Each structure stands twice: as C-alpha cells, then as structure tokens.
Amino acid sequence: MAELQLKGVEKTYGNGFKAVHGINLDVQEGEFMVLVGPSGCAKSTTLRMIAGLETITGGEIRIGENVVNDLVPGKRGIAMVFQNYALYPHMKVRRNLGFGLQLRGKPKDEIATATDEVSEILEIEKLLDRLPKQLSGGQAQRVAVGRALIKHPDVFLFDEPLSNLDAKLRAAMRVRITDLHKRLKAEGRPATVVYVTHDQVEAMTMGDRICVMKDGHIMQVADPVTLYERPANAFVAGFIGMPEMNLVPAVLTRGIGAQLTLDGQTVEAGDDLARRLYIQDGPVTLGIRPQHLGVVPAGSPNSLTGTVANIEFMGHEVNLHAKVGNAPFVAVVPSEQFDRNTQRGDRVGLTVSGSHAHVFDVSSGENVSLKGALN
Amino acid sequence: MAAITDIPVAKSPEPPTAIELKHRRQALRSSILRYGLLTIVGLIMIYPLIWLIGASFKTNAEMFSSAGFWPKEPTLSGYIEGWQTSTPYTFGKFFVNTLWIIIPKTIGTAISCTLVAYGFARFEFPGKKFLFATVIATLLLPNVVTRIPQYLLFRDIGWLDSFLPLWVPSALAGDAFFVFMVIQFLRAIPRDMEEAARVDGATTLQTLIYIVVPMLMPALISVCLFQFMWTMNDFLGPLIYISSVEKYPVSLALKLSIDTTEAFAWNQILAMSVLALAPSLIVFFMAQKYFIEGISSGGVKG
Numbered sequence: 001m002a003e004l005q006l007k008g009v010e011k012t013y014g015n016g017f018k019a020v021h022g023i024n025l026d027v028q029e030g031e032f033m034v035l036v037g038p039s040g041c042a043k044s045t046t047l048r049m050i051a052g053l054e055t056i057t058g059g060e061i062r063i064g065e066n067v068v069n070d071l072v073p074g075k076r077g078i079a080m081v082f083q084n085y086a087l088y089p090h091m092k093v094r095r096n097l098g099f100g101l102q103l104r105g106k107p108k109d110e111i112a113t114a115t116d117e118v119s120e121i122l123e124i125e126k127l128l129d130r131l132p133k134q135l136s137g138g139q140a141q142r143v144a145v146g147r148a149l150i151k152h153p154d155v156f157l158f159d160e161p162l163s164n165l166d167a168k169l170r171a172a173m174r175v176r177i178t179d180l181h182k183r184l185k186a187e188g189r190p191a192t193v194v195y196v197t198h199d200q201v202e203a204m205t206m207g208d209r210i211c212v213m214k215d216g217h218i219m220q221v222a223d224p225v226t227l228y229e230r231p232a233n234a235f236v237a238g239f240i241g242m243p244e245m246n247l248v249p250a251v252l253t254r255g256i257g258a259q260l261t262l263d264g265q266t267v268e269a270g271d272d273l274a275r276r277l278y279i280q281d282g283p284v285t286l287g288i289r290p291q292h293l294g295v296v297p298a299g300s301p302n303s304l305t306g307t308v309a310n311i312e313f314m315g316h317e318v319n320l321h322a323k324v325g326n327a328p329f330v331a332v333v334p335s336e337q338f339d340r341n342t343q344r345g346d347r348v349g350l351t352v353s354g355s356h357a358h359v360f361d362v363s364s365g366e367n368v369s370l371k372g373a374l375n
Numbered sequence: 376m377a378a379i380t381d382i383p384v385a386k387s388p389e390p391p392t393a394i395e396l397k398h399r400r401q402a403l404r405s406s407i408l409r410y411g412l413l414t415i416v417g418l419i420m421i422y423p424l425i426w427l428i429g430a431s432f433k434t435n436a437e438m439f440s441s442a443g444f445w446p447k448e449p450t451l452s453g454y455i456e457g458w459q460t461s462t463p464y465t466f467g468k469f470f471v472n473t474l475w476i477i478i479p480k481t482i483g484t485a486i487s488c489t490l491v492a493y494g495f496a497r498f499e500f501p502g503k504k505f506l507f508a509t510v511i512a513t514l515l516l517p518n519v520v521t522r523i524p525q526y527l528l529f530r531d532i533g534w535l536d537s538f539l540p541l542w543v544p545s546a547l548a549g550d551a552f553f554v555f556m557v558i559q560f561l562r563a564i565p566r567d568m569e570e571a572a573r574v575d576g577a578t579t580l581q582t583l584i585y586i587v588v589p590m591l592m593p594a595l596i597s598v599c600l601f602q603f604m605w606t607m608n609d610f611l612g613p614l615i616y617i618s619s620v621e622k623y624p625v626s627l628a629l630k631l632s633i634d635t636t637e638a639f640a641w642n643q644i645l646a647m648s649v650l651a652l653a654p655s656l657i658v659f660f661m662a663q664k665y666f667i668e669g670i671s672s673g674g675v676k677g
Contacts, residue, residue, distance in 0.1 A: 053570050074576030086567035090589040099585075100575035147575075 002064030002077070002154040003029045004050065004192055010058030011045055011216075019045050020216045022059060027155075030190025032181050034207030036197055038239070042216040044159055047196045051080050051157050063154050074103070079148035080157040084164060085140040087132035093119075093143050094128040100151045118150045121180070138169045145177070158195040162202065170202075178206050200240055204228070212236050234365040237287045237358060243319060245358075246293065248327035250286040252279070252359060260286055260352065263325025265304050270354030277359060279368040287358035287367075293331035294351035295320060295338075303349030308342060322348055431646040438641050450642075454650075457643030462620050462631065466647055469628035473607065476541045476624055481602045483546020484553055485595050491548040492557035493583055497569070514551040526615060540616045541609075545602065553598045560594035561587070596665040604655045625651045 004027040011020035019042045027033045035043040048054040050061060052073035061068050068076045079100075087096050095102075097118060098111040106114075119125045122142045132140060141161060148156055158177075162170045184191045197203055203210050204224045212219045212227065212235070219239075220232040231237035237245045250262040258274040259266050298305050306324035318338045320331045329350060342348070359369040391399070422444075429444030431453050437446065458466045494500075495507055529540040548554055568590070572582045588595070610626045617623060623631065629647055633639060 051570075051574060053573065073570075073574045074578075078574065080571070080574045082567045082571060084565065084567055086565075086571040088568055088571070088586055088589075099572070103576045103581065147571075151575075 002192060003027060003031075004155050004194065005062040006046075006050070006059065007062070008059035009046070009049060009056055009061060011042070011049060011054065012057045018216065020049070020056075023213075023216070023218050025211060025218065025221065027192055027194060029192055030185055032178070032193045032195065032206060032208040034195045034197060034203040034210045035213060036200060036203040036210055036239075037213035037219075039198060040215070041213040043196045043198075043213050045216075046213070047080075047157050047159055047194060050155070050194060051078055052076050077154035078157055079151045079153035079155075080159065081141075081144045081148050081161045083160040085132070085137075085144045087135075087140060087143055087147070089132050091131075092128070093124065093130055093132070093135070096132065096143060097128075097146050097150050100147065114150050118146045121149065121183075122146045137165050138173060141165065141173060142176075145180070149180075152189070154192065156191050156193045158193065160197055161195075162197070163199070174202060174206060200242070204240070212239060214239075230367070230370055231287075231358065232367055232370075234285055234287060234360040234367070237360070237367070241289055243290050243330050243332065245287050245289050246329050247285050247287050247360070248324075248329070249362070250284055251282065252277075252284045253281050258354070260284075260357075262286070262304065262327055265324070267302050267304055267352055268354075269352055269357055272355040273357050273359070273369060276369040276371045278371045279359065279361065283362050284368070285360040285362055285365070286352075287360055288352055289356065290319065290330040290332040292353040292356035293329060294353065295331050295333050296349040296351055298347035298349045300349040300351070303351045305347055305349055308344050308346045308348055310344065311342060320348070322350060324350065427645055428649055431642060431649045433642055435640060435642050453640075453642030453646035456640065457646040460628070460631065464621060466625075466628060466650065468621070469623050469625045470650075472538075472622055473624040473626075476538050476613075477603055477606045479538075480542035480545045480606055481599050483542065484548075484550060484602045485599055487546055487548035488550070488553045488557050488598060489583070489588060489591060489595065491554050492561055493587060495554070496558045496561035497566070510551045510554055514555060522615070529616065535616060536618045536622065537616075538622070541606075541612050550602070553602070556598060557591065557594050560591060564590055593665050596662055600659065600662055603658055607651070607655050 004025075006023055006025040008022040008024060009020060010018070010022050012018045023046065025033075035046060037043050045054060049056050052068065052071060056069060063077055073080075087093075088099065091099065094115055097115045101111045101114060115128070116125075119128055122145060124139065124142050124146060127135060127139055127143065132143070135143065141164075144161070161177075162173050165173060181191055181193060195202075195206060204227075207224060209221060209223050210227055211221045214235050220227060220236045222230075222232075227236060227240050231240065231245075234247055238247055248262060250260045253259045253261065253266075254274055254277070256274075257271050258269045258277060260269050294303075296303050304324045306322040306329060308320065309323050309328070310321040312319040312321070313335070315335070317335055318333050320333055320338075320342070322329050322331065331350060357369070358367055360366065361368050426442075426444045429446060430438055432449045432451070433446040434448060434450055434452070437448070460466055491510075495503065495510075525540070525544075529535060534540045534543075544550075564587075568586050569582050572586045577585065608626065609624075610630070613624050613627045614630075617627060620631070625647075629644060629651060633644060
C-alpha cells in the first residue's frame, strides 16, 4: 500500500483540447478517495492517467516513492475495476482472477491459494468454474473486484463500477466495497482507493474524502461533511446535496447583521452570517439548501414572499417549489408539517436560516462566507 | 397420437367454431404453398450439383443422352480412371500439391491479418491514415492490373514454377479484404478487456495472444474458411505461375483432363470435380456455426 500524489498533472489531446488543467491531489495511504463530477469533467481521464491507460502531457504522478509517469500500467502497482467489468469473456472466473498473477509468473499453487482466498472474501466460490456470460451483473462486478484484490496492488482504481447495476444491487455493492475497504484496513493491509463516480450518493457514503471536479479542474477536496456544510464555491454547493442548493442573486447590505435583498424584499440573515463574511456590500449569490428554508404563512415577519409553482409529494417530505420574483426556490418540508391545503399559485413566506446560508461571489463563484470556519 | 405443438390446441371442451376451422385451413394452405415454392426454387438452384454427382457415376455414353441425374448403369470407372489421370501422377498428388499451397496460405493469412489489423485498429502511429488508405486502395484495385508486374517481380526473384508466389503474398497480409474484415470486427470489440489485461501486466503481444485472438476467433475462422475455399477454387494463379505438371494443384489438374488428346472423358472430369468440391464442402459444414457467426459479426457484447 502506498500514497498517491498528482502534481500539476495535465492532459492535452492531439487536437489541442485541454482536458485536465494541472491538477494537484494527494491521496493518503489507505484512504478512500472519490472523484466526482458531472460528465465531461475529466474524472475518468484522471483515473485512466493514474492507471497509465492515458499518457499525461504535463506534471507528475507518484505512487509511493516512485514517479510512474512513464511506467506501463502493469508496472505501476495498481489494479482497476472497470465500469462494464471487462472480464475476459473466454476465460472462466478462476482464470480471470488468476490471470494477473499468471502473467507475473507466479507458481500454480500460489495462484490457486490466492484465488481461493479472494473468492471466499467476495463469496464467489461457487462461480469459479463459470464463464463471464453466465454471471449476473452483480456477480460479474464481484469477480472484477476480486481480480483487482488478488494482486494486492498499492492503489485500487474504480471507474464507475456500480453504474451498470440496478438501484438495489448498487446499494448492496456500495456497502460491500466500503466493508471490504474497512476489513483490509483492520487486517493491517490498508488499501488506497481512487473511486470515480458521477453519483453523489456513492461519493458521500463511500468516500473518506471527496474530490469534486469540473471541466478538468479540481473544485474542492474535502471530507463529506465539510463538502456539504462548507462548500468552497457555488459549483460544489450546487453539485452536492439533493435537491440542489438554491442559488439565487441577491444584494447584500451589512448593518448590525447582514441584510439580503431580492425582488425588493429584504430579510435579516443574522449575526452568524455577518461574522463569516469577507466581502463588501453589493450583489452576491445567495446559497441556501432546501432543507434550511422555512415555509411560513405569507407576510410573516422576516420572510420572503413568493408564489407556489409546484408541489412534489415525496412521502416523508414535500418539495415545495416557489418563485420569489423571478428567482426559483425549492424548500423541503417534512410531510407532517406541511399544510395540505396549499395549492399552486398560493402565496407563501420563506424564511432563510442565516446560520446555514452561504454567500458566493457573483463572478468567481467563490464562497465568501467561510470566515472563521475551520480550515 | 401426439399433438402438433406449433398449432395451438383449443383448451376449451367446445368444438372449434367454423371461423376457427376456416382460419386453420387457410394457415395450412398458405404454409403448404410457401414451403412448396421454396422447395421447388431450392431444387432448381441445387440441381446442377445433384446432376454433377449423379453424372459422375454414369458412363460417357449415357452422359448427354438424358438430363436425369440417376445413372442407368452406375459405374465407378470415372473415379478410378480419373484418379489415375493420363499423367505419371495420380490425382492424390494434385491434392497434396493443393494442400502445400492452402496450408501455409491459410495459416499465414490468419496470423498476418491479425497482426496488421490489430495495429491499425488499436494503435496510433505516424502515417496511419495514409497507410490504411493504401491498404483499402489495394482492395479496390482490379486484380488484372497487378498480374503482369507481379509476374515480372516473381520471375526476377526466381519463384516461377514454385508454390511461393501463390501463398507468400497472402501470408504477408497481402489480402486487403481480410485485413479490412478483421479490423472491422476488432472495432466492434470494446477495448476494456485489453486495458484490463494491460493493467494485469500483459505486454502488447501477450494481450494480443491471450485476450484479442480468442475474442477474434469467429472472424479468424471466417477468414480461414474464405481463404481455403478461394484458394481451392483458384485457377488463374496456378495457371500463371505453375508450369510443370508435377506441381499442378487440383484446379489445374481438372483442366488437364480436358487438354489431353483422349476424346473428352467427361465422366472422369466430373468425378474428379466432385472430389475437388468435397474438401471445401466438408470444411464449410464443419465450421458452419462459426462461419455464420463471423459473417454476422458486430454484435459483440461487452
């Protein structure tokens, strides 16, 4: 096991398109790092560069002590699990698992022992004599994980491994992979993992730390809680969390506390927000999670008055879509607290919880309300 | 008595209604018509072949007296005399000659096409586009155009009257069609398996041998089959390059019987034609499953 370092790694394609813009990332030994971002953000390219399946056009990749820029994938001490499993279709599961060791010239009995050990961990003993086409999606994915595990690599790379599975199986596999990671750690051989996904649920539940990417840049690297509570910029704020954080233009004025004005209505956001700000008065982007918006009768003190645009009943909670002027808001209200008589077109009041609100710079998107916060 | 499974049997105890009976009669009539027509057309197509086999057992005298395929006085003399030939060699010698061309040619084609196609389908190298265009261009070139330059070339190397000009070009991926076919097949195979092999530590050659070739098998079997059949049937190539009778392959040897002064012994020619057809047919039926799979390729699951 080893740590993984990316220093100023760049990727420019032959046609001049720059996919990765000099990213820096340190993955600690035994850490579970998730790369997440929308499609086209170069997260898979980054993973493939670590694997050696893509060349890098600038910077340095280090695994442990070694710079691996120019090493072939097989010499980098990595193992990779692919999105569509990529099992060798003409080999039985047993041979699929042992192929890597076989290439390294390991003796047969050693391969057999390793195969048995891995298949026991992943509960695929009964599948060893099957061909990949005789496996279900979940089984094939377990074999693919086994093929990585058997090599005892320094770094595990996962490329959207669960996206071909149905929702239920995906949840089960998620737990299985995190359990496996913990188990290896407990057994004293911690596994360094880089896991690519576009699914924020996977990212939040699996990662020790999460690296949010956009257009070949790293937007923020942090643990799930920090990412959720203190997003570094409007992109991360909007990307993490369901439903998305409300990001609306507002005007900030600071008096005793901090006043936010939008659509001609002003609300007092309180001292807590004021203390966190490092920005002059003026236009800003207000960020507030749907869970932190209160729904009150229209005209209540210190509330924004809006019009109900849509109501989505989700079971345990209700998503209330409302418009304040032209700014769309979503509020999540527990079902039992929701006034069932509310109709589309009704007037409602929305209260902003100042201690949970974020303020972003309009042009850079940077979060300017993190002063005094840890980190 | 067993029921015919395709025709749904009414489960209800009531007898079928008049309309149901009418529909069933119509369905029966239309299928009789369809299959009848197909059988007739099929027979017309295959009749020359059936006639050929029948006629090979006829006497020379009977051959052109009736169009029927069943010999009145079946005889093996066509086979026996035809096998002896009018040369010092038996037909067996000619079959062996054919094999000496086919075996290196087929194996060489399979290996060389795989290597070339793998290169074109999976690697980036300078001049790739130009080279690929060249390969495809040779595909479009009429064979006739290259005959004379090729002949002169092989004459200068001293390969005339040997099997070499017949198989060496193909064994060096000279048949652009096969290269193209394998490339198209390879393009349909996702690269993930090869990438997985590289991550597993395989070199390029190991990846090719352990991963790519097994997945290419259907295409390679098709390539071998085509090459086998086309070589077996090739007449012009041997005619141009082989001059001594002891090196004649089957296709030329058949013509030999016509050339001789004996009044055309048609039954011998036909008998030997049947034998000449046999290898292609046997190989085709043995590999039919893969052959069809190869032709209808493209749908390779990831």
